[in-house]
Amino acid sequence: MEIAEVRALIETGLPGCETLVEGEGCNFSVVVVSQAFEGLSPVKRQQRVLETVREPLGTGALHAISMKVYTPPEWQREAANAAPAA
Known part of the structure; x- marks a missing residue:
């Protein structure tokens, strides 16, 4: 599979999400940011993403697909914490 294919599957299954995909062949790592994750446990969030790639799995x-899943506010905090101090 190609990165674009993985991204398209996730974005089709979770409309409005933001995805970052890395990897090649049949092993990928993804970051998915979606308002749809609001109020869901980490396991439920991952299950939602796995549903989008069920067929190729x-x-x-x-x-293999490893993932990190965030709501938009969580992603903003994550990005702020990762930013180097000036």
Whole structure:
């Protein structure tokens, strides 16, 4: 699979989300930011993302996917914490 394919699957399944995808072949790492995650546990959030890539996981086209999932406010805090101090 290609990065664009993984991104398209996730963005189609979670409209309005923001995705960052890295990897190649059949192993990918993703960051997904979505308002749809508001109020969901981390496990439920990951299950929502896994639903979007169920078919390629089932066929083996996608072998492994690691993910970090955030709501927009959580992502903003994460980005602020990662920014180097001036």
